[in-house]
Amino acid sequence: MPMPSVRRFYDDLAADYDRIFPDWDASIARQAGTFDALIGAELGTGPLRVLDCACGIGTQSIGLAGRGHHVTGTDLSPRAAARARSEAAARGVRLATAAADMCRLPFAAGLFDAVLCADNSLPHLLTADEVGAALTGMRRVLRDGGLLILTVRDYDDLRRTRPASTPPQLSTTPEGGTTITFQLWNWHDDGERYDLRHFQLIPDGADWRVRERTTTYWALTARRLTELVAAAGFTGLTWRTTETTGFYQPILTARR
Structure with a gap:
């Protein structure tokens, strides 16, 4: 589960x-x-x-x-x-x-x-x-x-290279403004699993609203x-x- x-x-x-x-x-x-x-x-x-x-x-x-x-x-x-x-x-x-x-x-x-x-x-x-x-x-x-x-x-290639992050992705909403999404990966010692930190920078007027979420993958x-x-x-x-x-x-x- x-x-x-x-x-x-x-x-x-x-x-x-x-x-x-x-x-x-x-x-x-x-x-x-x-x-x-x-x-x-x-x-x-x-x-x-x-x-x-x-x-x-x-x-x-x-x-x-x-x-x-x-x-x-x-x-x-x-x-x-x-x-x-x-x-x-x-x-x-x-x-x-x-x-x-x-x-x-x-x-x-x-x-x-x-x-x-x-x-x-x-x-x-x-x-x-x-x-x-x-x-x-x-x-x-x-x-x-x-x-x-x-x-x-x-994952065959990713297990070999163990990247620490993903490139940023850009998304423009119909209302205007661009959201930036990217991930940071922290690999476990077993080399098979990693903790993912998922970031979104969401436009909020003249500022940015930053959302961080975490989960784990095999x-x-x-x-x-x-x-x-x-x-x-x-x-x-x-x-x-x-x-x-x-x-x-x-x-x-x-x-x-």
């Missing part, structure tokens, strides 16, 4: 999450195209029943629902899940959301055609037992032949994640690179 700090991180970030993106609506549309094409190639034309089990404020869920799929979005953060629902409604899209731990999904077995866990959410789980519990739960709620979609950072290599997904009972594991999908993180798909 994720540490309480993960929920606090995303509860606090929920109101400002869209400021991470240069253009959030453009990202919603672009990612919907990527995942809709992937789901269609694997499962055929929809509409399909999709669970986004780390939906955040709806970056993937809203776009997939807008393309006609029956999407349920869950997130550890009640504030994020609530915002996803309201943002979907504001765009004329129907999206069911709920607060739920991905390790304890509150759904009947075989309910979904596809389960999505994107945006490096799974590595918030810091042990093999926690990751295994989440993957086993995702498999349980998939129908036979259902599709698992995971996206994570390319830098899962592709090989280790592949092993864990296979151990949870999935088959047909396939990695897709950023070059082939256009998505900003590698994508792992597998079948129940």
